[in-house]
Amino acid sequence: MDAHDGPLAGRVALVTGAGQGVGQGIALALAGAGVSVAVLGRTAATLEETCRQLRERGVEAEAFVCDVAETDAVPGVVDAVAARFGRLDILVNNAWAGAHGPLLELSERAFQKGFRTGPFAAFAFMKAAHPHLKATGDGSIINLVTSAMVRWDSSTYGAYAAAKVALKSLTRTAAVEWARDGIRVNAIAPHALSPGLQWWTETNPEEAAEFVASIPMGRLGDCEEDIGRAVVALVGPDLRYLTGATVPLDGGQAFFG
Numbered sequence: 001m002d003a004h005d006g007p008l009a010g011r012v013a014l015v016t017g018a019g020q021g022v023g024q025g026i027a028l029a030l031a032g033a034g035v036s037v038a039v040l041g042r043t044a045a046t047l048e049e050t051c052r053q054l055r056e057r058g059v060e061a062e063a064f065v066c067d068v069a070e071t072d073a074v075p076g077v078v079d080a081v082a083a084r085f086g087r088l089d090i091l092v093n094n095a096w097a098g099a100h101g102p103l104l105e106l107s108e109r110a111f112q113k114g115f116r117t118g119p120f121a122a123f124a125f126m127k128a129a130h131p132h133l134k135a136t137g138d139g140s141i142i143n144l145v146t147s148a149m150v151r152w153d154s155s156t157y158g159a160y161a162a163a164k165v166a167l168k169s170l171t172r173t174a175a176v177e178w179a180r181d182g183i184r185v186n187a188i189a190p191h192a193l194s195p196g197l198q199w200w201t202e203t204n205p206e207e208a209a210e211f212v213a214s215i216p217m218g219r220l221g222d223c224e225e226d227i228g229r230a231v232v233a234l235v236g237p238d239l240r241y242l243t244g245a246t247v248p249l250d251g252g253q254a255f256f257g
Contacts, residue, residue, distance in 0.1 A: 029228025
């Protein structure tokens with residue numbers, strides 16, 4: 001069966017941070033399932049390149065330049081997406097811009113930025129998307145968190161993990177509160193070879209090798225094939241009874257309990 005005749009064909013997704021990396025991989029996988037995509041991010045050129053690739057897969061795609069930290073603008077952006085496509089079925093909160101490093105070296109501004117672009121931004125997008133997702137009767141939200149939340153040694157990951165723990169809790173609460181509205185809310189904690197991680201592996205080859213060796217499957221995930229396709233499954237009808245979950249997509253490295 002052609003993907004465009006499948007259960008997700010004709011649906012519309014909004015993906016933040018979709019200009020590259022994991023966000024782009026998720027957008028491409030959704031397009032492969034027949035989903036049209038609103039591509040959000042800060043850089044127009046990368047967004048347009050993602051849109052070009054999406055259109056090659058036979059779906060509609062539109063770029064919306066947006067800084068997720070500017071939460072006052074979020075409702076207008078979400079409404080513009082729904083107006084452009086005529087509906088909104090799927091929201092993916094992928095964008096995040098924060099800081100890593102030892103706590104004593106982090107400024108308050110850097111620490112707060114991770115929360116503004118993480119749980120604060122996701123909260124704004126979720127609230128703005130709620131009426132549109134409810135109108136479909138089968139809406140789905142995917143929030144991206146991290147296995148750094150459960151690392152035994154969270155050194156240098158403290159600010160990152162703190163913001164993502166807040167998002168994980170937000171995910172669970174929305175799942176419970178919005179289930180009767182026909183909206184499922186889940187989180188994923190991925191490892192994938194994004195441009196940022198590619199740079200890190202090239203800059204710190206020995207540390208990167210140790211990191212990959214700690215993954216039972218022995219490799220980093222592919223942004224589209226391993227992470228994006230998992231998102232397609234999560235928002236699809238086969239997992240319609242799953243909500244409020246945090247799903248590790250990390251080759252077995254982390255243990256969420």
